[in-house]
Amino acid sequence: MASGTGASTHVIPAEALLQHWQGHRRLTRRTIEAFPEEQLFRFSIGSMRSFGAMALELLAIGEPLVRGVATGEWDESFTREERPKEEILGLWDDSTARIGALWPRIPPERFDETMTAFGKYPGRAYDLLLYAIDNEIHHRGQGYVYLRALGIEPPPFYERE
């Protein structure tokens, strides 16, 4: 697949990819936080899911994926039932901390390896990880529209601290 100068050279440091994701996770946390408690699992547009349901999906994917890539254990025990906002934020913070702890345990060569995440999704580890990050950005963008429709200003997209 590679052609041209440096085409197969790796160009993003593992630690930078983690920091990139953690910046997104901080922004997603602020997006969850911006929802009024009573709308988090209620409000939606065009018969889409609520943002709370999307946040549960992100919780079901993020940390379990990193754990799988790091250890080969694919944990699907997270249940997606509705929870109060404070509890979602607590789960989010726990996941964020555990992603940070698991990440340095991924051997560098593992990122290039092909694996089958959760026994269902085959791909190279870096593509699976990028997919999880992209899925978070995608749904958070949808959450922004929900917030605007509710008359609430979403957190600035460019702010990641």
Place this chain on the structure above:
Amino acid sequence: MASGTGASTHVIPAEALLQHWQGHRRLTRRTIEAFPEEQLFRFSIGSMRSFGAMALELLAIGEPLVRGVATGEWDESFTREERPKEEILGLWDDSTARIGALWPRIPPERFDETMTAFGKYPGRAYDLLLYAIDNEIHHRGQGYVYLRALGIEPPPFYERE
């Protein structure tokens, strides 16, 4: 900033990052295409921008950013006026082709370098490129909500061919 095993090892190949983005660009193209002509620059929710305006923003950032990273020339000549959908799609395809042609001209070590995109946005090249991709995913996610609100099923998120 790096700590732990392999923390500063680069883990995503330049060519894979390009393919990842091009997959997103194919999906964004299908999202633009899914809008009815008369709604592309008209429909919005919560006083947000139209999806057409967002697509113009993506056109103003994507190829010019890659050109800047590859050549040091920061071209801001793209104008964001409203255009018919077919013209937007044509500009999109041209940009996609030029991104593909410019990318192999980026020397591998350039990705780590700090630069100031468009004379305004400082950052490492890989962070600037990831930001452009993320911004596309973010706005496309918003486009999905617009499509659903219009009663149109968006293209599948996981399909990137």
